[in-house]
Amino acid sequence: MPVKIITKISLCQKHVDSLRKQGRTIGLVPTMGALHEGHLSLVKKARGENDTVVVSIFVNPAQFGPGEDYKKYPRAFAGDKKLCEKEKVDIVFCPAAGEMYPGKDLTAVNVEGLTDKLCGRSRTGHFKGVCTVVSKLFNIVKPHTAYFGQKDYQQFLVIRKMARDMNFHLKLRMCPTVREGDGLALSSRNRCLSPKERTEARCLHRALESARYLIKTKRVSGAGLIISRMKAIINEQPGARVDYINICDPETLEDVKSVKGKVLVGLAVFVGKTRLIDNVVIS
């Protein structure tokens, strides 16, 4: 069966209603397209757990700030469609921006607390845009389960909080980050890197691995020391600039001064003009 392409909200809702009445379970993989093996790992997981798999492809303007890369964000619909067909996706929901945001004064969904840290500090309004579009997608696709990648760890926590607070009746799954051979986390934004930048971008993973080594092997506990070692690794690359590095509680995202038990080490780094993020949970 070829993948069904749906661009209209009302058609999608009618279709998933009829699937639900038939007792079919629905898995949603929300994406901004330019699909890579990271997305496909989510699709495979969804395929194994649901009768119907929906991939949404929507580059959401509401989650980009002014001066961010909304226009430059990679779009690759023809390739995405082929990949979805190969993975036996049932439905690709790919609305136009005007279908999702037809007017002004948009209603917004906002999570407090978790959103003022890490990426929320650098990207004002980003998580409001994420929560708003994900709420809309949940109401449009009505999934039983939705799948997200660990690379966007904070996004997962924020969406989980939003879904619980708003009583969305669904399960959320976070799946492991998929990496290139040299450790770089897969990201659609990697397509924006020049060959030189692509080489420099290895520093994110190297910095995270050095944190792991300091914590697990060297038993270093001072977060400040670990972060300064990580910064040094990033700063060795002339094209790289740290946006943030944080060592924090993996549930509350509150910074820790001293590493005890499980921590999230998260970072954002500009490589050239491209902002990349990555993280590891160390326990």
Next chain:
Amino acid sequence: MPVKIITKISLCQKHVDSLRKQGRTIGLVPTMGALHEGHLSLVKKARGENDTVVVSIFVNPAQFGPGEDYKKYPRAFAGDKKLCEKEKVDIVFCPAAGEMYPGKDLTAVNVEGLTDKLCGRSRTGHFKGVCTVVSKLFNIVKPHTAYFGQKDYQQFLVIRKMARDMNFHLKLRMCPTVREGDGLALSSRNRCLSPKERTEARCLHRALESARYLIKTKRVSGAGLIISRMKAIINEQPGARVDYINICDPETLEDVKSVKGKVLVGLAVFVGKTRLIDNVVIS
């Protein structure tokens, strides 16, 4: 069949899912309890249009500001239950406050534009609380149709905007205001009035009817003139104090200076310590 009382969110979601799988339509009447004939007119409408009727009863702390009447708001569950049984309601969903708001840093749903006018000007955060709880109720009860009264006209517009923006897959119905013989709009808060205040409270309806008379019979078009006549009627009552009187576009709620075509005349008046609202649409 006695009415089914559900207090747990997860039980309600499971129950409505199974109803939906059976192809049954669900009508929701969201209330804060202390039911009166206004609510019951919504229930009757829902009863006529749906296989299953759900009445939610929840005095929502999030829509009361500091210093407002959350604690004093009338509660009358035993009577409410009897009324629901009489009207053949299938389910009363009546969660405790801790079931709806278990933690802090609540996710909030906020509508812009419509919410800074009329009641939104006097009651900061009120509509954010309304939109948040109504979103939650929509996710918990999953209605095909939800029913609201015209007395809360602005609330209906705000919820309609929220539901459209968030792509809730349901219909919304606004039903006419139900009034006492002397014109007072039914409201749970009328229970808070002393006999003397109850008499004074007639002035809301009298003021609205004077606006109608000036516009329809006397062909007065100046909003300022009409409002000052209405104010005079309210101010004749020693216990009454105008909170706001607005003449505005019934879709955008923008004030009009000159009455042309359809307008909403809305007002809020304190009678003693009780704040009452009412409105008419004049075309």
